Amino acid sequence: xxxxxxxxxxxxxxxxxxxxxxxxxxxxxxxxxxxxxxxxxxxxxxxxxxxxxxxxxxxxxxxxxxxxxxxxxxxxxxxxxxxxxxxxxxxxxxxxxxxxxxxxxxxxxxxxxxxxxxxxxxxxxxxxxxxxxxxxxxxxxxxxxxxxxxxxxxxxxxxxxxxxxxxxxxxxxxxxxxxxxxxxxxxxxxxxxxxxxxxxxxxxxxxxxxxxxxxxxxxxxxxxxxxxxxxxxxxxxxxxxxxxxxxxxxxxxxxxxxxxxxxxxxxxxxxxxxxxxxxxxxxxxxxxxxxxxxxxxxxxxxxxxxxxxxxxxxxxxxxxxxxxxxxxxxxxxxxxx
Amino acid sequence: xxxxxxxxxxxxxxxxxxxxxxxxxxxxxxxxxxxxxxxxxxxxxxxxxxxxxxxxxxxxxxxxxxxxxxxxxxxxxxxxxxxxxxxxxxxxxxxxxxxxxxxxxxxxxxxxxxxxxxxxxxxxxxxxxxxxxxxxxxxxxxxxxxxxxxxxxxxxxxxxxxxxxxxxxxxxxxxxxxxxxxxxxxxxxxxxxxxxxxxxxxxxxxxxxxxxxxxxxxxxxxxxxxxxxxxxxxxxxxxxxxxxxxxxxxxxxxxx
Numbered sequence: 231x232x233x234x235x236x237x238x239x240x241x242x243x244x245x246x247x248x249x250x251x252x253x254x255x256x257x258x259x260x261x262x263x264x265x266x267x268x269x270x271x272x273x274x275x276x277x278x279x280x281x282x283x284x285x286x287x288x289x290x291x292x293x294x295x296x297x298x299x300x301x302x303x304x305x306x307x308x309x310x311x312x313x314x315x316x317x318x319x320x321x322x323x324x325x326x327x328x329x330x331x332x333x334x335x336x337x338x339x340x341x342x343x344x345x346x347x348x349x350x351x352x353x354x355x356x357x358x359x360x361x362x363x364x365x366x367x368x369x370x371x372x373x374x375x376x377x378x379x380x381x382x383x384x385x386x387x388x389x390x391x392x393x394x395x396x397x398x399x400x401x402x403x404x405x406x407x408x409x410x411x412x413x414x415x416x417x418x419x420x421x422x423x424x425x426x427x428x429x430x431x432x433x434x435x436x437x438x439x440x441x442x443x444x445x446x447x448x449x450x451x452x453x454x455x456x457x458x459x460x461x462x463x464x465x466x467x468x469x470x471x472x473x474x475x476x477x478x479x480x481x482x483x484x485x486x487x488x489x490x491x492x493x494x495x496x497x498x499x500x501x502x503x504x505x506x507x508x509x510x511x512x513x514x515x516x517x518x519x520x521x522x523x524x525x526x527x528x529x530x531x532x533x534x535x536x537x538x539x540x541x542x543x544x545x546x547x548x549x550x551x552x553x554x555x556x557x558x559x560x561x562x563x564x565x566x567x
Numbered sequence: 568x569x570x571x572x573x574x575x576x577x578x579x580x581x582x583x584x585x586x587x588x589x590x591x592x593x594x595x596x597x598x599x600x601x602x603x604x605x606x607x608x609x610x611x612x613x614x615x616x617x618x619x620x621x622x623x624x625x626x627x628x629x630x631x632x633x634x635x636x637x638x639x640x641x642x643x644x645x646x647x648x649x650x651x652x653x654x655x656x657x658x659x660x661x662x663x664x665x666x667x668x669x670x671x672x673x674x675x676x677x678x679x680x681x682x683x684x685x686x687x688x689x690x691x692x693x694x695x696x697x698x699x700x701x702x703x704x705x706x707x708x709x710x711x712x713x714x715x716x717x718x719x720x721x722x723x724x725x726x727x728x729x730x731x732x733x734x735x736x737x738x739x740x741x742x743x744x745x746x747x748x749x750x751x752x753x754x755x756x757x758x759x760x761x762x763x764x765x766x767x768x769x770x771x772x773x774x775x776x777x778x779x780x781x782x783x784x785x786x787x788x789x790x791x792x793x794x795x796x797x798x799x800x801x802x803x804x805x806x807x808x809x810x811x812x813x814x815x816x817x818x819x820x821x822x823x
Binding site: 279282283284304308309310312313314315316317318319320323324327331332334335337363435449520 | 572575576579582583586587591655657658660661662663664665666667668714745
């Protein structure tokens with residue numbers, strides 16, 4: 231069986247200096263929804279751009295449905311749908327016209343073209359605004375149109391770089407419902423990056439976490455959470471952040487398996503109930519006052535924190551991308567001097 | 568099949584441009600102001616001075632094709648701004664992941680610009696006619712003149728795509744665009760016959776594509792003298808092919 235995506239020891243060095251990918255290997259099975267998580271600059275977009283034949287890798291191999299993305303790039307391009315992170319529709323024509331132009335670029339046969347366009351417009355709830363200029367669309371409508379463009383050609387695999395960035399939670403949910411339905415109907419594979427943990431958790435069959443150009447963890451959401459092996463105790467502590475030597479001491483104490491520092495103090499323990507009193511005692515004896523304590527099963531956030539060392543900053547990141555996208559849209563008008 | 572796909576890719580790019588024009592023609596009108604000033608004011612003033620030998624043709628008539636070609640070339644050179652914007656957005660990235668070959672993207676976009684340029688040149692013509700410029704009364708010549716402008720504009724747009732692949736910002740692009748087009752314009756036969764130029768400029772004029780385009784359109788629209796037409800067309804064809812190839816090669820770097 232050919233993997234939908236098969237990547238072996240992929241390396242990408244920009245300008246001979248910046249090592250964006252540093253030996254990435256991963257496999258995606260056909261029909262799977264695959265999420266790539268990682269902090270900014272981890273190499274997610276670089277990987278997608280290599281897989282979509284825009285960039286040549288410095289070393290290593292990458293295949294899409296058994297086709298080499300460098301040597302058989304033109305064949306690969308017939309199988310893929312791609313939504314880049316940046317805005318990728320023309321704003322001075324209508325939504326319908328965007329779809330029509332893309333259909334023609336992909337050589338969708340005239341027969342059935344109209345029907346295919348109407349269908350994706352319907353699926354993405356854009357029928358009502360199809361004849362309006364895209365520059366009058368909201369950010370969410372533009373994102374939906376971009377996804378519609380990718381669906382239109384019924385690709386075997388869709389590469390979505392932050393497909394739901396800037397959408398409100400309700401719109402995100404709808405987009406994922408439609409993507410999932412599309413995937414089931416046409417047996418498509420979906421490869422996406424996201425900053426929303428819940429999205430990866432809910433919709434991805436398989437998740438890879440990438441950091442500094444390397445895959446640091448890969449598996450099903452449950453497996454990843456399980457790999458932490460235990461429960462999380464979160465304590466409300468006034469004196470955050472804790473002194474570094476106190477954290478060191480806590481690590482060495484054998485009370486906990488892992489310490490995560492954020493707004494609150496989180497620790498990983500194998501069994502929370504007996505560990506909690508010991509932990510409270512330890513902190514109290516060091517003069518740390520503890521407010522509320524809660525026990526939770528590890529979440530994907532915790533997994534991310536363990537493997538990457540920081541939490542994924544959803545909000546700041548999303549607003550930044552939205553801002554850049556808006557700037558590009560505005561640039562459109564003075565772009566035509 | 569492959570050829571068919573390329574042609575249809577090029578036609579799609581032209582269609583995109585026409586659809587854009589249909590939605591918004593402001594730019595077409597604002598860009599028409601300058602050439603109209605050239606013809607109506609500069610042309611008429613210089614015409615009354617009679618300082619430039621134009622072998623019997625009134626000066627305003629003489630420069631009308633030159634100004635039309637200039638405005639078409641300008642529109643094409645600045646077409647790269649669209650490309651710069653498309654690179655800042657994700658459109659170019661997406662185009663490069665489609666089955667459309669980069670040749671058909673480059674040639675298609677260039678030809679699309681050619682279509683825009685033809686409209687740009689056409690819009691000047693009624694004004695010229697109103698102030699008394701007399702055209703050769705031959706519809707075939709007329710159509711051919713605009714085909715020449717269309718083809719040549721494609722070449723200039725390819726230069727513009729080439730520049731766009733080096734210039735990362737709009738501001739720089741504007742500067743370079745001016746720096747390319749103004750010398751081409753002033754060192755051409757658009758405003759005065761080549762014989763009037765100093766020898767070194769005359770040499771340059773021989774490799775200046777703009778001169779061939781002006782010569783062809785002037786023959787077809789004003790003088791009716793088409794004895795150089797074949798040479799002009801060959802020069803324009805070479806210009807186009809060279810520019811298309813260079814622009815296509817550099818196009819890949821545009822998104823890296």
